[in-house]
Amino acid sequence: MPELPEVETIKNELSPHVIGRQFTQIAIYDIKLVRQPSSGKFCQKLVRQRVNSLERRGKYLMFHLSSSETLIIHLKMAGALLLNPKQPDCHTRAIFQLDNGSQLVFSDRRRLGALWLVKNEQVIIGKLGPEPLATESTAETLAKRLQKRQAPIKAVLLDQGFIAGIGNMYADEALFTAKIHPLRKANSLSAQEIKNLYKSIRHVLRTAISNKGASVDTYKRPNGQLGTAHFNFRVAHRGGRPCPICGTSIQRLAIRNRGSYFCPNCQRV
DNA sequence: CTTGGGACCTGGCTGC
DNA sequence: TGCAGCCAGGTCCCAA
Numbered sequence: 001m002p003e004l005p006e007v008e009t010i011k012n013e014l015s016p017h018v019i020g021r022q023f024t025q026i027a028i029y030d031i032k033l034v035r036q037p038s039s040g041k042f043c044q045k046l047v048r049q050r051v052n053s054l055e056r057r058g059k060y061l062m063f064h065l066s067s068s069e070t071l072i073i074h075l076k077m078a079g080a081l082l083l084n085p086k087q088p089d090c091h092t093r094a095i096f097q098l099d100n101g102s103q104l105v106f107s108d109r110r111r112l113g114a115l116w117l118v119k120n121e122q123v124i125i126g127k128l129g130p131e132p133l134a135t136e137s138t139a140e141t142l143a144k145r146l147q148k149r150q151a152p153i154k155a156v157l158l159d160q161g162f163i164a165g166i167g168n169m170y171a172d173e174a175l176f177t178a179k180i181h182p183l184r185k186a187n188s189l190s191a192q193e194i195k196n197l198y199k200s201i202r203h204v205l206r207t208a209i210s211n212k213g214a215s216v217d218t219y220k221r222p223n224g225q226l227g228t229a230h231f232n233f234r235v236a237h238r239g240g241r242p243c244p245i246c247g248t249s250i251q252r253l254a255i256r257n258r259g260s261y262f263c264p265n266c267q268r269v
Numbered sequence: 270c271t272t273g274g275g276a277c278c279t280g281g282c283t284g285c
Numbered sequence: 286t287g288c289a290g291c292c293a294g295g296t297c298c299c300a301a
Contacts (some may be wrong), residue, residue, distance in 0.1 A: 001294065005300075059295075071284095076295050079281080091279095110279045113293075121291075168294060234283060237293095256273070258294060 002075040002134070003059060004165030005062045005208035005229060006219050010081055012055045017083055018034075018063070019103060022050045025097035033093050033106070036116045045117055046096075058128045058164030072116040072124050079113035081106055083156040083222040092159065093187070109218055119195045128164040132201050137163075139198040146186045146194060153189065153197075154182035166201065168215060169236040172261045174200040176235045181267040182253065182260045183251060207232060 003008070026043040028034060034042045052067035061081075063071035073081070082105045089107055094115070096104040106113065116124055129233075132135045149156045156162050157171040166174070175182050177200035180193055189197065213219055213227030216237055220226060230237075234244045239252040242264035253260045 003295090074295080076278090076292075108278095110293095112278055114296095149271075155272085158295085249281095257275085258291085 001077055001167060001169065001217055002079065002213070002219055003167035003170055004056075005170070005183060005205055006213035006227065007056050007059050007061055007075065007165075007225060008209050009062055009213040009223060011054045014081060014083065014104075015054050016042075017222070018051045018053065018098065018104065019053060019104070022099040023047055023096055024099050027095045027097075028093070029051070029095075030108075030111060032111060033108075033113065034115045036115075036118060040114070042117050045069070049170065057125045057131070058160055060125055060128075069117055069119055070121040072118065074114045075108070075188075076110070076112035076114065078110040078218045079108040080218060080220045081222055082220065082224060085224060091165055127161050129160060129162045130164065132163055133205060137201040138194045141196050143191060143194045146189060149186035150188075151158060151186060152183045153180060153186045154258075154260050156186040157201075158256065158258065163201075165205070168258050168260075169216065169230075169233070170201075170204050170208065172236040173204045173233060176262060176267060177204060179266050181269045182255055182262050183269060200229075235263060238259065 007077065026046050028039050028043060031039065037147065051063050052066060053064045055062045059074060061073045065071060077139060083101055085105050085186050086257055091107045091109045092105055093108050094106040096103065118124060144164065154171055154175060157166050158168065168222060174197065178193065178196040180189065180197060183267060206230035211229035211232065214229035215226035218232045236249050238250045239261055241250050243250055243266060246265050248263050248265040249266050
């Protein structure tokens with residue numbers, strides 16, 4: 001499941017292969033994939049455009065193009081961007097041909113992923129909250145914004161308008177590291193707890209980036225290799241296994257229809 | 270404004 | 286062996 005560290009890894013590993021390259025041919029195999037403009041226009045406008053730079057914002061990957069338009073990709077649950085894959089797969093939804101003969105393949109088992117080609121990228125990413133790893137994001141600004149929210153802290157961390165890029169796995173990991181129960185109301189956290197949570201979020205995300213993302217489901221790096229961040233998971237997707245700190249059995253709880261994993265002993269209500 | 274629930278989507282798993 | 290039903294979760298949409 002691509003969250004911030006996975007999309008960041010894809011951006012980093014794709015950059016040297018696509019920056020400066022020109023799209024020569026686009027093939028779309030899934031009618032629902034392109035959200036804006038129409039599929040035909042999308043292909044027509046993208047051909048001959050050169051990639052100036054890549055940028056990640058939240059879980060969105062943006063290709064800044066020579067025409068000053070932006071190609072935006074969201075991988076959602078199961079999307080992958082593969083560079084010159086050796087094995088063909090039946091989940092290929094689009095193929096981008098580059099002027100050096102390379103192929104960039106968008107594969108998505110669950111067909112939830114989305115592509116946009118837009119002049120104004122704010123239309124797509126404008127509602128996102130701050131980047132958790134940006135220098136402007138401080139424990140103080142987090143504290144101020146949490147005061148206005150009384151939903152469970154887990155739900156607030158998943159709100160992309162509140163903070164961008166955190167998904168279910170890393171929310172669970174950050175809350176465990178900060179020893180905060182996922183059902184705690186966001187505005188009930190003490191200043192110290194918020195400080196711990198802030199540090200935990202950044203630590204969990206940075207560690208996962210250095211491990212090239214977590215391959216719990218279908219996530220693959222552009223070269224087809226898996227990430228290793230999931231080997232460091234302490235509670236995420238580990239229901240019933242012992243807590244690495246105290247040995248208590250990790251519990252699973254549904255919050256907003258999302259599985260939340262936590263240690264009932266280390267993370268008290 | 271915040272909040273919570275359902276829909277989208279497919280493949281893997283469970284239980285009968 | 287076959288199959289219905291559940292589960293996984295990022296985001297949008299809608300109602301309260």
